[in-house]
Each structure stands twice: as structure tokens, then as C-alpha cells.
Amino acid sequence: MGFWHSFRHGVHPPDLKALTAAIPIRRLPYPDEIVLPLRQHAGNPATPIVRVGDRVERGDTLARAEGHISAPVHASAAGRVTAIELWPHPDGTHAPAIRIAVERYSPQATRPRVIPEWEGLSHEELIAAVKDAGVVGLGGAAFPAHVKLAPPPEFPIDTLVVNGCECEPYLTTDHRTMVEYPERVQLGIRIMLKCLGAKRAVVGIERNKPDAVDAIRNTLPDDLDVSVLDLTVKYPQGAEKMLIKAVLGRDVPSGRLPMHVGVVVQNVASLATIAEVFETGLPLIERIVTVTGLGIARPANLLVPVGTKLRDLIEACGGMTADAREIVFGGPMMGMAQADLDVPITKGTTGVVVLSRAETRDQPSLPCIKCGHCLDACPVFLNPQHLGALALADRYAEMEQAHLMDCMLCGCCSYVCPSHIPLSQLFAASKARVRKLKVLAA
Amino acid sequence: MTIGAVLLSAGILGAVGLGFAILISIAHRRFYVFEDPRIDAVVGLLPGNNCGACGFPGCRGFGEALVEGNTTPAICTVMSPDAREDVASFLGVDVGSADQRVARLLCAGGRDVAVQEAEYVGLETCAAATAVASGGKGCTWGCLGLADCERSCDFGAITMNEVGLPVVEPALCTACGDCVEACPKDLFVLMPLAHQLLVQCRNLLDGDAATAVCNVACNGCRRCAADAAPNLIAIRDGLAIVDYDHYDLATPAAIGRCPTGAIVWISGAQFQEPARALQGAVS
Numbered sequence: 210m211g212f213w214h215s216f217r218h219g220v221h222p223p224d225l226k227a228l229t230a231a232i233p234i235r236r237l238p239y240p241d242e243i244v245l246p247l248r249q250h251a252g253n254p255a256t257p258i259v260r261v262g263d264r265v266e267r268g269d270t271l272a273r274a275e276g277h278i279s280a281p282v283h284a285s286a287a288g289r290v291t292a293i294e295l296w297p298h299p300d301g302t303h304a305p306a307i308r309i310a311v312e313r314y315s316p317q318a319t320r321p322r323v324i325p326e327w328e329g330l331s332h333e334e335l336i337a338a339v340k341d342a343g344v345v346g347l348g349g350a351a352f353p354a355h356v357k358l359a360p361p362p363e364f365p366i367d368t369l370v371v372n373g374c375e376c377e378p379y380l381t382t383d384h385r386t387m388v389e390y391p392e393r394v395q396l397g398i399r400i401m402l403k404c405l406g407a408k409r410a411v412v413g414i415e416r417n418k419p420d421a422v423d424a425i426r427n428t429l430p431d432d433l434d435v436s437v438l439d440l441t442v443k444y445p446q447g448a449e450k451m452l453i454k455a456v457l458g459r460d461v462p463s464g465r466l467p468m469h470v471g472v473v474v475q476n477v478a479s480l481a482t483i484a485e486v487f488e489t490g491l492p493l494i495e496r497i498v499t500v501t502g503l504g505i506a507r508p509a510n511l512l513v514p515v516g517t518k519l520r521d522l523i524e525a526c527g528g529m530t531a532d533a534r535e536i537v538f539g540g541p542m543m544g545m546a547q548a549d550l551d552v553p554i555t556k557g558t559t560g561v562v563v564l565s566r567a568e569t570r571d572q573p574s575l576p577c578i579k580c581g582h583c584l585d586a587c588p589v590f591l592n593p594q595h596l597g598a599l600a601l602a603d604r605y606a607e608m609e610q611a612h613l614m615d616c617m618l619c620g621c622c623s624y625v626c627p628s629h630i631p632l633s634q635l636f637a638a639s640k641a642r643v644r645k646l647k648v649l650a651a
Numbered sequence: 652m653t654i655g656a657v658l659l660s661a662g663i664l665g666a667v668g669l670g671f672a673i674l675i676s677i678a679h680r681r682f683y684v685f686e687d688p689r690i691d692a693v694v695g696l697l698p699g700n701n702c703g704a705c706g707f708p709g710c711r712g713f714g715e716a717l718v719e720g721n722t723t724p725a726i727c728t729v730m731s732p733d734a735r736e737d738v739a740s741f742l743g744v745d746v747g748s749a750d751q752r753v754a755r756l757l758c759a760g761g762r763d764v765a766v767q768e769a770e771y772v773g774l775e776t777c778a779a780a781t782a783v784a785s786g787g788k789g790c791t792w793g794c795l796g797l798a799d800c801e802r803s804c805d806f807g808a809i810t811m812n813e814v815g816l817p818v819v820e821p822a823l824c825t826a827c828g829d830c831v832e833a834c835p836k837d838l839f840v841l842m843p844l845a846h847q848l849l850v851q852c853r854n855l856l857d858g859d860a861a862t863a864v865c866n867v868a869c870n871g872c873r874r875c876a877a878d879a880a881p882n883l884i885a886i887r888d889g890l891a892i893v894d895y896d897h898y899d900l901a902t903p904a905a906i907g908r909c910p911t912g913a914i915v916w917i918s919g920a921q922f923q924e925p926a927r928a929l930q931g932a933v934s
Contacts, residue, residue, distance in 0.1 A: 549769070634782055645835075
């Protein structure tokens with residue numbers, strides 16, 4: 210039991226997962242159009258290898274990875290490429306994307322393919338297979354999975370930490386994955402342990418998901434050192450560094466990665482996807498998305514073809530209620546607000562939260578009263594009230610000295626601020642400004 | 652405690668003080684750095700804004716460069732012409748000449764012509780709004796109109812007009828670049844006032860996709876490129892780009908057939924005429 214397994218600071222927002230936690234995953238019907246951005250992952254955007262007018266089958270490669278930290282993009286439905294052009298992207302910009310008109314009466318079968326026996330593959334072949342399948346971290350950051358499978362040899366990995374926390378309120382994507390596909394998660398762990406050469410895996414799951422804890426515990430393998438820790442419910446437990454602290458008690462220093470302390474963290478949905486690659490031979494072309502919030506008529510956990518437009522997803526869930534106010538990709542704490550219903554679901558979209566008027570607040574922000582709640586909340590031990598004052602005074606050099614760049618924008622400080630100061634929004638803007646000043650100075 | 656102890660301690664302190672005084676006077680002579688006294692005088696004549704528009708680190712840096720003869724008084728855009736004359740006559744140099752440069756906004760998408768996809772509620776700054784779905788404007792490149800540039804300007808040269816676009820007053824603008832830094836959408840450029848041909852758009856969408864989000868967007872139709880001197884205007888990524896290295900070829904003829912009014916021939920401040928918004932597309 211993990212009563213003492215936790216990290217310092219953090220907040221306890223209401224988890225609000227009951228809307229969808231018990232709803233089984235169902236498949237979304239294929240929409241009429243799919244839009245696949247070339248940048249759905251951390252790193253370089255993919256390079257298109259199809260032309261306008263080409264007919265593609267479900268699972269075909271549309272764009273190849275550009276360099277090591279990149280991932281290919283595959284067709285998530287059979288159809289014809291109608292355009293390769295700028296399209297609204299979930300990050301709020303316009304970005305190049307491949308548009309596919311889906312064949313309405315296609316059986317959506319895939320080309321015959323050889324499914325590799327993963328046990329027979331070498332380390333390099335396993336990594337190549339994962340890379341070719343375009344697998345990225347499905348927890349939100351969309352970091353290419355094959356990079357995590359091959360850490361540099363100077364940093365030996367002893368433990369794989371499996372992230373089943375899903376600490377963001379509302380989301381139940383990972384929860385349903387663990388409940389419905391525990392064997393896939395276990396197979397993913399098995400493959401990843403082999404690649405990393407690690408001896409042990411620990412699955413961290415927050416205690417508000419007892420059925421997921423049971424499902425994973427009941428499928429634990431006999432021949433591997435895999436264990437399950439049920440963790441206290443606290444945000445942001447699913448952040449890599451917080452989870453490592455909670456599970457192993459190790460601190461990852463500022464500016465360093467988990468591999469520097471001998472750990473790799475991977476999310477349960479990503480592990481299930483890696484397993485799926487070797488079960489079906491199909492690349493990452495669909496993912497589980499929680500559509501939830503009081504602003505949506507019928508909340509659901511959906512298996513969605515990547516590239517489905519937000520508009521189609523909302524329609525499939527019965528549309529928005531009259532008092533829907535804001536749409537967020539990801540959870541309400543760190544998610545990205547959306548301005549356009551044409552944005553596509555990407556590989557990194559964990560959920561779509563449609564917030565009603567009752568769930569949003571727009572009180573004006575008041576002066577800081579120096580209460581220090583934000584200091585007690587910040588999981589990376591920054592001083593948000595000081596940083597906030599500096600941000601309002603445009604003092605960016607001093608913000609950098611006060612470790613602005615260590616802020617991961619988790620939103621804990623904004624959440625606890627009694628004066629409703631939008632601290633993490635200020636920090637997001639300040640980080641952009643610091644990066645811009647560096648570019649201007651260069 | 653006797654009087655002797657008091658005298659001893661006073662004597663030791665005095666001796667130590669004398670020793671250091673001698674050391675300091677030696678160091679003062681040995682490591683003396685000559686500084687041209689004219690520098691202080693010139694810096695006294697400079698405006699003292701430390702705006703950096705001259706490209707030197709503050710007014711003192713500029714003053715040092717002036718005394719060394721590395722620049723001319725005309726480079727300072729903040730001083731009045733009379734003040735420049737004073738500096739020039741003090742140093743016995745020519746005032747020199749510099750093209751007046753101003754900040755120009757590469758967007759004309761005010762509230763009247765640009766589509767707002769979603770309402771932004773929150774902190775009223777462009778930087779904060781940009782962090783939330785780029786501010787909710789249909790054109791994700793466009794000006795948000797929340798006046799970060801107006802607040803950043805130390806010279807009061809920027810005022811927001813009634814449709815939420817910043818108007819730069821050329822007479823007040825010193826081209827210091829503070830607005831360039833402040834704009835999270837990178838819409839400001841510094842350019843010579845004499846450059847009148849300007850594409851007031853950064854939208855990379857093509858054709859109807861561009862005009863669907865903003866009536867005055869450049870849709871990459873190539874008419875300006877055809878009407879201008881060869882190689883003056885290129886179309887890249889659905890946007891007309893003026894080659895300012897060949898600016899001497901520019902004439903107002905280039906803007907005549909623009910269907911959206913994205914390319915303009917400005918005299919003085921921007922946005923003085925109402926947006927032409929999709930006129931003359933046919934005929």
C-alpha cells in the first residue's frame with residue numbers, strides 16, 4: 210500500500226471523473242473527413258510522402274518521421290487525400306495538415322500485413338517497429354515512444370515507472386484502458402522492460418480508481434518483477450517528476466530527465482498502444498478520448514480515429530448543452546482551450562472537456578495578498594507570487610533567475626489563488642516572452 | 652584599561668589607515684584610466700531615455716561612440732534637430748544623416764474586418780491571450796488589440812484606434828524596438844519612413860481560406876506582384892513579400908488591383924483611411 214508514497218505540495222481539486230468513469234469505451238463512427246496535422250508529437254514535424262489525389266488505405270503511412278525525435282503519421286481511415294495545407298491546430302495556431310475525404314462505404318479494412326512476433330525481434334528491430342508505427346506518449350505531451358525505448362547507454366535504467374495516475378480532473382481515458390485492456394498494458398510493460406533492460410516495473414495508480422488497480426493487479430505476470438502501487442489522490446501526481454518522487458522517492462533535479470536517475474516513465478495508454486502494434490500490426494491511428502464536462506449532452510469514452518474533427522466528436526456525444534462555455538483539449542488544469550470546432554483530435558489529445566457556465570469562473574483578479582498558498586501548492590518549489598509580481602512588471606530576466614523555466618504550467622498556483630490571479634497563464638506568456646527575447650538577441 | 656591601551660589601539664588603527672591610504676594613492680596612479688571628459692558632457696546633452704534605438708547600450712554607450720567618432724548625432728532618433736546641432740557643434744562634427752525609421756504593424760485586421768472565432772475572457776493583455784488558443788481570433792497570426800504595444804511605448808507614439816489596431820505616430824516613434832519585443836504575435840517591424848509600400852498582413856492561408864477569417868487578409872492572388880516592377884514583390888506561402896532591397900522600383904501601381912486592400916501605399920501613420928475590405932475584387 211502506498212500510504213506514505215507521495216510528493217510534497219500539490220493540490221486536491223475535485224476529481225469529477227464520475228461522469229464517464231463507468232462508461233465502457235465505444236467506437237466512434239468514421240467521420241466524413243479526417244485532418245491529420247504533420248506535427249502531433251514533440252520534435253520535428255513529419256514530412257508528407259503522399260500527394261493530393263492519392264487514395265490511401267487505413268493504416269498507410271502518409272508522412273515519414275523527420276529525424277530521431279519525430280514520428281510518422283498514418284491514415285486513420287480509407288479515403289482520398291484532398292489537400293495538404295494549413296489547418297487549425299489544437300495548440301491555437303495554424304499548422305500543415307493532410308486532409309482526407311473518407312470513403313463512406315469503405316469496409317475500412319487494412320492492407321494485409323505481417324505481424325511480427327515481438328519475442329523474436331532484436332532490440333533495434335523492436336525500436337524500429339515502434340517508431341514506424343508512429344507511437345507517441347498518449348498522456349498529453351506526445352513524446353515519441355521509440356526515443357524512450359532507447360536511452361543512451363551511459364544512463365542505465367533500473368526501473369520502469371508506469372503512469373496510471375490520470376491526476377487531471379474529468380479524464381477517464383487511462384482509467385478505462387486499464388479496466389478494459391489490462392492484458393495489453395501488461396504486454397506493453399513486458400516489451401518495454403525487454404527494450405530497456407530494466408529489472409522491475411512499478412505501476413502507479415491513484416486510489417480513486419480501485420477497479421483499475423484490481424484489473425492491473427489481477428493480471429500481474431509471474432515471471433517479471435511488476436508491482437502496483439495505489440497512490441493518494443493528488444494533483445499533479447501524473448507529472449513525471451512527481452510520480453518518480455511518489456513511487457521511488459527519487460528526486461529528478463532541475464533541467465534533468467528521469468533517465469538521469471535510472472528511470473523511464475511511460476503512460477498506460479501508450480504501453481497498451483505499443484502492445485497493440487505487435488498484436489494487430491497496425492500503427493497508432495486511433496486513440497481513446499474522454500468527452501466529458503457538464504457542457505456536453507452525453508459524456509462518453511470513445512475510440513476515435515486520429516484526425517477526427519472536434520465538431521464530429523461533439524455531435525457524436527449529442528452536442529453541447531445551452532450553457533456550454535469553453536472547450537478544453539486535455540484536462541481542465543493543463544489542457545488547451547480551443548477556439549475553433551474544426552481542430553482535429555491528435556495523438557496527444559487525452560480528452561475533450563466541454564465546460565458549462567457553472568464550471569468556469571471569470572471573476573476579475575484582485576491584488577496579491579501575499580498569503581503564500583501558491584508557495585505551498587507549487588510542486589516544483591517555485592515562488593509563484595514573486596514570479597507573478599515580476600511578470601506583471603515585465604521583469605523577465607529576473608523571472609528567469611527565479612527559475613521560471615522550471616515551471617511546468619501545472620496550474621496549481623492559479624487553482625489555489627484566493628485573489629484569482631491567473632498565475633500559470635502569466636507564466637505561459639512569460640516563458641514565450643523569454644524565448645522570444647533570446648531569439649531577438651541572437 | 653589604561654590610557655596606554657587607548658593610545659595603542661588608536662595608533663594601530665591610524666597606522667593601518669595610513670598604510671591603506673598609501674596603497675590606494677599608489678594604485679590610483681598606477682591604474683589610472685584616462686576618460687575623455689567630453690563623454691560626460693555629451694551624455695549630459697543626450698535625452699537620457701536609454702531606449703536603445705541607436706543600437707548602442709544606452710545613452711552613455713552612444714555618447715562614448717560619439718566622442719570616439721564611431722557614429723553621428725543624427726542616429727539618435729529621440730533628440731530634437733536643435734539638440735543634435737548642439738551635440739554636433741560641441742564635438743565639432745557633422746550632424747550626419749539617418750533615414751527616419753518607424754515601427755509598422757503587419758496587420759490591418761481590426762474588429763470590423765477580422766473574424767473572432769471565440770470570445771476570450773481573462774487578463775487583458777495580448778501576451779496572456781496568446782497563451783489561450785492564440786486569443787480566439789480566426790486569423791491566428793493577427794493583432795489581438797489588447798494594447799501590449801501601447802503600454803510598452805515610452806514615447807506615447809502608439810494609440811489604439813476604434814477598431815483595436817495600434818496606430819504609430821511617426822513624429823513620436825523613435826524606432827527603439829520596444830513594441831517589437833512586446834508584441835507576442837511578432838507583428839511589428841522597424842522600417843524607414845520612406846518605405847511607403849507595405850503588405851499589412853502575416854496570414855499564411857491561401858485564397859478563400861484567408862479571406863474567410865479576415866476581409867483585409869492577403870490571399871496570395873499575385874496581382875500586386877504582376878503590377879509591380881519585376882522581382883519587387885514575391886508571393887511566398889500565400890503572402891506577398893516586398894523585397895525592400897529593391898525599394899527604389901516601388902510605385903503605387905502595385906496596390907491598384909489588390910482585392911482585399913492588404914497591400915497599401917502609406918503616407919505618415921497607418922490605418923488613416925477606412926479599410927477597403929473586399930472591394931474591386933471583380934471588374
